[in-house]
Amino acid sequence: MTNKLTLFVLAASLVFGACKSNTERGNSPGERPSVIKMEEAKGQPEEAEITAAPHVPAPIGNRGPKKLIVKLLTTEIEGEIADGKKYTFWTFNDIVPGSFIRVREGDEVEVRLKNDASSVLPHNIDLHAVNGPGGGAEATSAVPGKEETFTFKAMNPGLYVYHCAAPPVPMHIGNGMYGLILVEPAGGLKPVDREYYIMQGDFYTKTSAIKEGLLEFDNDKAVAENPDYVLFNGKKGSMLGTGMIEAKVGETVRLFVGNGGPNLTSSFHVIGEIFDNVYLEGGSSVTHNVQTTMIPAGGSAIVEFTVDVPGEYVLVDHSLSRAFNKGAIGKLKVIGEKNPKIFKKGGF
Numbered sequence: 001m002t003n004k005l006t007l008f009v010l011a012a013s014l015v016f017g018a019c020k021s022n023t024e025r026g027n028s029p030g031e032r033p034s035v036i037k038m039e040e041a042k043g044q045p046e047e048a049e050i051t052a053a054p055h056v057p058a059p060i061g062n063r064g065p066k067k068l069i070v071k072l073l074t075t076e077i078e079g080e081i082a083d084g085k086k087y088t089f090w091t092f093n094d095i096v097p098g099s100f101i102r103v104r105e106g107d108e109v110e111v112r113l114k115n116d117a118s119s120v121l122p123h124n125i126d127l128h129a130v131n132g133p134g135g136g137a138e139a140t141s142a143v144p145g146k147e148e149t150f151t152f153k154a155m156n157p158g159l160y161v162y163h164c165a166a167p168p169v170p171m172h173i174g175n176g177m178y179g180l181i182l183v184e185p186a187g188g189l190k191p192v193d194r195e196y197y198i199m200q201g202d203f204y205t206k207t208s209a210i211k212e213g214l215l216e217f218d219n220d221k222a223v224a225e226n227p228d229y230v231l232f233n234g235k236k237g238s239m240l241g242t243g244m245i246e247a248k249v250g251e252t253v254r255l256f257v258g259n260g261g262p263n264l265t266s267s268f269h270v271i272g273e274i275f276d277n278v279y280l281e282g283g284s285s286v287t288h289n290v291q292t293t294m295i296p297a298g299g300s301a302i303v304e305f306t307v308d309v310p311g312e313y314v315l316v317d318h319s320l321s322r323a324f325n326k327g328a329i330g331k332l333k334v335i336g337e338k339n340p341k342i343f344k345k346g347g348f
């Protein structure tokens, strides 16, 4: 009798729970915010489109869950950290930040992580979009020349950081091993005119003992959290001059902003603009009319704003010594007609 009663209560609670979760999208504390995640991905696996910053793949739109393959190559390469300054970066796909990955909630994602044969160390990937041990880190730990694979179901919509989690982790991240993965909600994000990918990182450098003219990771500076460079998209000035991102007057701009760290929290701000919408910490809560949004190390934000008048808008970490002395500065160039009702020099 007791067993029957227990079963009945259990069955009733399951049915009730299922009905409830099918009609609500998680407004109650303690409830998981989505039911879409249990939809089955259909069809043959396809290779996901991935892009280098500041570009992002095409929007997901209104489609069902798919099976996607994401291919990443970890490398240890020399690159320019600033004009004329070489640094040994560790990367996903030879770029810092790593490729932008864009999927839909409910998608099943096979991550193929190959560690280039020229690497000295093992690398792996921990995606914050994953529900599972280490975000995939143990499953993908790859020695030089090997490929490791794991598969996950993207259950929670949001903008997530991924990074290498091989020891010493601060060094792997400090050398540039991070990127963003966007999990779009079912139905997709609202279309906008422009989307860009920006990722901040702090870099700690010293002169290489091995090669003249080369900079490498300085562990003491990292432990002291005293970087030489704080950068958008892996190079000082990467978003200035010909690297400026662009929009036209009247367009809505969406920035996918991440912070790889390894240490600093970003106070992300666009001088001369107000964020109409901020997806706080890259999650599902949207707030409005924000001047500066905090982006923790290993975190993100999606910001949206409409540009009303032409000009060059300066993107900064508003901890301003980082912007003006260490490189955390970029520009959005807006072209189009002036609108004196919104902004003009001089009085009435």
Ligand SMILES: [Cu+2]
Pocket (backbone or CB within 6 Å): 090, 122, 123, 124, 164, 165, 166, 172, 177
């Ligand atoms: Cu690594």
